[in-house]
Amino acid sequence: MEPPPGAAESSKLRHVEKDVLIPQIMRDRAKELCSDQVQAFTKCCQETGLLMVVKCRQENTALQDCLVGHYTDPSFYEECKAEYLKQREEYRATGIKKKRQKFTSNM
Numbered sequence: 001m002e003p004p005p006g007a008a009e010s011s012k013l014r015h016v017e018k019d020v021l022i023p024q025i026m027r028d029r030a031k032e033l034c035s036d037q038v039q040a041f042t043k044c045c046q047e048t049g050l051l052m053v054v055k056c057r058q059e060n061t062a063l064q065d066c067l068v069g070h071y072t073d074p075s076f077y078e079e080c081k082a083e084y085l086k087q088r089e090e091y092r093a094t095g096i097k098k099k100r101q102k103f104t105s106n107m
Contacts, residue, residue: 017084025080026071034066 013022031038041063044056070076091097 013081017088022077022081022084025084026077029080029083030067030070030076033070034063037063037066 037059041056041059044059045052048055087098
């Protein structure tokens with residue numbers, strides 16, 4: 001059985017998609033998944049002021065560990081790639097660009 005016409009084209013990724021668009025989805029989703037660490041670091045920075053570099057090391061380390069854990073997870077990349085391909089397919093079918101959801105903190 002042959003794949004449907006355009007199937008190979010629909011799964012092929014351009015440079016900008018691999019290096020910019022999918023990583024952007026990964027960053028946004030990782031921030032959502034690490035929201036507790038983001039909030040703890042933000043709160044520490046707001047309370048500490050200029051001494052945040054010294055006083056918020058623990059919160060910063062926890063945040064970086066959480067984010068890097070997601071960035072380096074191959075299955076997380078594949079999830080984000082699948083999400084991007086779905087969005088791209090919807091755009092190609094409808095011509096309507098879906099607005100990218102941005103992470104916003106509750107402050």
